[in-house]
Amino acid sequence: MNNVLSNKKIIALYITPALFLILALIYVPILQTGYYGLMKWNGIGEMSFIGLKNYTVLMKDPLFWKSALHSFLLALFSALSLSGYLFISIILAGKIKGADLLRKIYLIPMLLASVAIAQLWMKIYHPSNGMLNTVLMAIGIEDPPAWLADANLALYAIIIPIIWQYAGFYILIYYAALKNIPESLVEAARIDGASSWQIALKIKIPLVMNVIKVTIVLAVVGSLKYFDLIYVMTGGGPNGASEVMASYMYQKAFKGFDFGYASAIGFFLLVICLVVTYIIRRLTAANKDIY
Amino acid sequence: METVKAGSTTGISVIPNQRPVQKSILNRTAYIIMYIFLIIVAVFQIFPIIWLFLFSLKNNQEVFNTSPFSLPQSPKWENYAKVWTEGNISLYFINSVTYTITAVVLTVILASMVTFAITRMQWRGSRLVLGLFMVGLMIPVHSTLIPLFNTFTKINLIDNPLSIILTYTAFNLPITIMILLGFYEALPREVEEAAVMDGASIHHIFFKITLPMTMPVMATAAIINMIYNWNEFVFVNTFISSDNFKTLTVGIQNFIGQYTTDWGAIGATLVISILPILIAFLILSNRIVEGIASGSVKG
Numbered sequence: 267m268n269n270v271l272s273n274k275k276i277i278a279l280y281i282t283p284a285l286f287l288i289l290a291l292i293y294v295p296i297l298q299t300g301y302y303g304l305m306k307w308n309g310i311g312e313m314s315f316i317g318l319k320n321y322t323v324l325m326k327d328p329l330f331w332k333s334a335l336h337s338f339l340l341a342l343f344s345a346l347s348l349s350g351y352l353f354i355s356i357i358l359a360g361k362i363k364g365a366d367l368l369r370k371i372y373l374i375p376m377l378l379a380s381v382a383i384a385q386l387w388m389k390i391y392h393p394s395n396g397m398l399n400t401v402l403m404a405i406g407i408e409d410p411p412a413w414l415a416d417a418n419l420a421l422y423a424i425i426i427p428i429i430w431q432y433a434g435f436y437i438l439i440y441y442a443a444l445k446n447i448p449e450s451l452v453e454a455a456r457i458d459g460a461s462s463w464q465i466a467l468k469i470k471i472p473l474v475m476n477v478i479k480v481t482i483v484l485a486v487v488g489s490l491k492y493f494d495l496i497y498v499m500t501g502g503g504p505n506g507a508s509e510v511m512a513s514y515m516y517q518k519a520f521k522g523f524d525f526g527y528a529s530a531i532g533f534f535l536l537v538i539c540l541v542v543t544y545i546i547r548r549l550t551a552a553n554k555d556i557y
Numbered sequence: 558m559e560t561v562k563a564g565s566t567t568g569i570s571v572i573p574n575q576r577p578v579q580k581s582i583l584n585r586t587a588y589i590i591m592y593i594f595l596i597i598v599a600v601f602q603i604f605p606i607i608w609l610f611l612f613s614l615k616n617n618q619e620v621f622n623t624s625p626f627s628l629p630q631s632p633k634w635e636n637y638a639k640v641w642t643e644g645n646i647s648l649y650f651i652n653s654v655t656y657t658i659t660a661v662v663l664t665v666i667l668a669s670m671v672t673f674a675i676t677r678m679q680w681r682g683s684r685l686v687l688g689l690f691m692v693g694l695m696i697p698v699h700s701t702l703i704p705l706f707n708t709f710t711k712i713n714l715i716d717n718p719l720s721i722i723l724t725y726t727a728f729n730l731p732i733t734i735m736i737l738l739g740f741y742e743a744l745p746r747e748v749e750e751a752a753v754m755d756g757a758s759i760h761h762i763f764f765k766i767t768l769p770m771t772m773p774v775m776a777t778a779a780i781i782n783m784i785y786n787w788n789e790f791v792f793v794n795t796f797i798s799s800d801n802f803k804t805l806t807v808g809i810q811n812f813i814g815q816y817t818t819d820w821g822a823i824g825a826t827l828v829i830s831i832l833p834i835l836i837a838f839l840i841l842s843n844r845i846v847e848g849i850a851s852g853s854v855k856g
Binding site: 270271272273274276277280281283284285287288289290291292293294295296298299302309354357358362368369370371372373374375376377378379380381382385386387389390395397400401404430433434435438439442480484487490491493494498512515516519520525528529532533535536539540543 | 591592594595596598599601602603605606608609612620621624625667668670671673674675677678679680686689690693695696697698699700701702703704705706707708723724726727728730731734753758759760763784787788790791795805806807809810813820823824827830831834835838842845846849850853
């Protein structure tokens with residue numbers, strides 16, 4: 267029986283097509299990105315090897331650091347908003363009527379194309395006829411800001427729809443995890459006189475800690491590599507005010523035709539994502555014994 | 558609700574005492590406040606989309622001069638007719654459908670084969686292969702973009718639908734395998750083992766026994782894939798330049814540029830692009846919820 271299930275030819279036949287695709291289209295390209303990062307290259311002509319020059323320029327590039335700062339700000343806001351989602355999910359999982367419908371409504375924005383969301387929010391933020399400023403003017407604010415065109419506000423104005431987009435996703439994950447907690451544990455605590463607040467803090471949150479850790483990684487890494495809404499809504503502008511690492515890389519490659527430098531940014535982005543994943547996992551590993 | 562429980566399951570409420578009554582009023586107020594809070598969040602999540610539907614049925618005069626919350630005076634369905642016939646929206650729509658379906662079928666079959674080999678067959682290196690797929694989840698798309706662009710240019714796949722279908726498949730394999738894995742691990746092996754005893758071939762087992770048994774999870778994985786592919790933007794924006802091959806996401810991005818001042822047309826375009834997903838969600842919401850949950854966090 268084991269012979270049939272360990273037939274090497276058949277195993278190779280079953281895994282090779284998929285393995286080939288991820289090697290050829292994911293793993294080989296990230297190595298190539300590392301390689302191109304050492305080159306001066308406009309994407310069409312000859313490459314010339316310049317060693318770590320792209321990286322030394324990158325380290326001193328104020329526009330890059332500005333975009334990196336924006337990416338980390340987005341990561342910070344996304345991570346902080348997780349506590350709000352956890353709070354909502356705890357209420358939602360606590361025998362609320364219509365909880366199922368509510369969490370499905372919360373999820374809807376996540377299902378829509380980022381481009382459509384971006385276009386919709388550009389209309390919401392439209393300085394003269396957008397929903398937001400129409401409401402602001404109706405309640406007596408005479409000179410509402412231009413949001414996406416305002417260098418001080420553009421980044422924050424984009425962070426809001428990004429949070430709007432993903433809220434339902436995290437609520438769904440927390441809700442599913444909280445629903446998995448055995449009812450008997452909660453009942454026992456209640457009989458012992460614990461309040462709902464204590465039960466949430468001392469029993470529910472520790473029990474879903476592993477899921478919380480995963481969501482922190484997802485939110486932070488997802489933010490660091492974030493691109494879509496920013497590219498469509500402002501293209502990183504005005505004047506770099508909403509630029510993030512991925513949009514800066516894209517601009518350097520496909521608008522500036524500096525493929526070598528853009529590759530260096532792309533490789534840096536990859537390293538940051540992997541390092542941050544590793545750090546968060548290490549930092550949160552100490553809580554492991556609770557489960 | 559909590560007070561009803563306390564009263565009915567324990568004897569405490571029999572003792573005449575003021576406190577439980579106070580507590581129940583407090584609980585009820587807290588319950589109502591929380592409920593209102595949850596509904597406000599729901600309104601915040603859904604209202605922009607309702608507003609989009611409203612202005613897609615208005616003309617500019619109405620958009621600019623009436624309240625954003627008002628219903629259209631007479632719905633301008635011609636906005637939809639206009640964007641569907643002018644420009645290439647119908648073409649983009651068909652492209653989106655074609656790429657999405659082809660990539661979904663390819664991804665789900667290839668991922669099923671891998672998951673079958675990893676969970677049902679014995680071989681060294683299966684952990685390593687699984688690890689390669691799982692690490693694929695953490696890799697930023699942008700770190701692969703330039704080499705992919707370069708390679709596709711070299712092998713003449715740039716501006717070719719095949720480049721889109723292959724990248725969609727490769728980048729969705731990890732999450733699809735993750736969704737399938739949980740189901741395969743929970744599925745009893747007895748039926749397959751009995752078939753091995755009876756001398757059935759592996760192909761027979763996979764195609765005739767395993768695939769039919771995993772139909773529900775394949776449907777879940779397929780719908781999640783469908784959403785991702787339908788909404789994808791960066792690959793098409795980078796690899797495709799002819800209008801003939803563009804998908805809705807990239808198409809509307811260019812198309813809307815022409816209509817910067819016609820809000821009704823923009824609204825109608827956006828609604829056309831999101832409607833298939835909304836309809837799928839209406840019909841398959843449980844499946845989608847389950848797929849997102851199992852594809853994001855394992856264990």
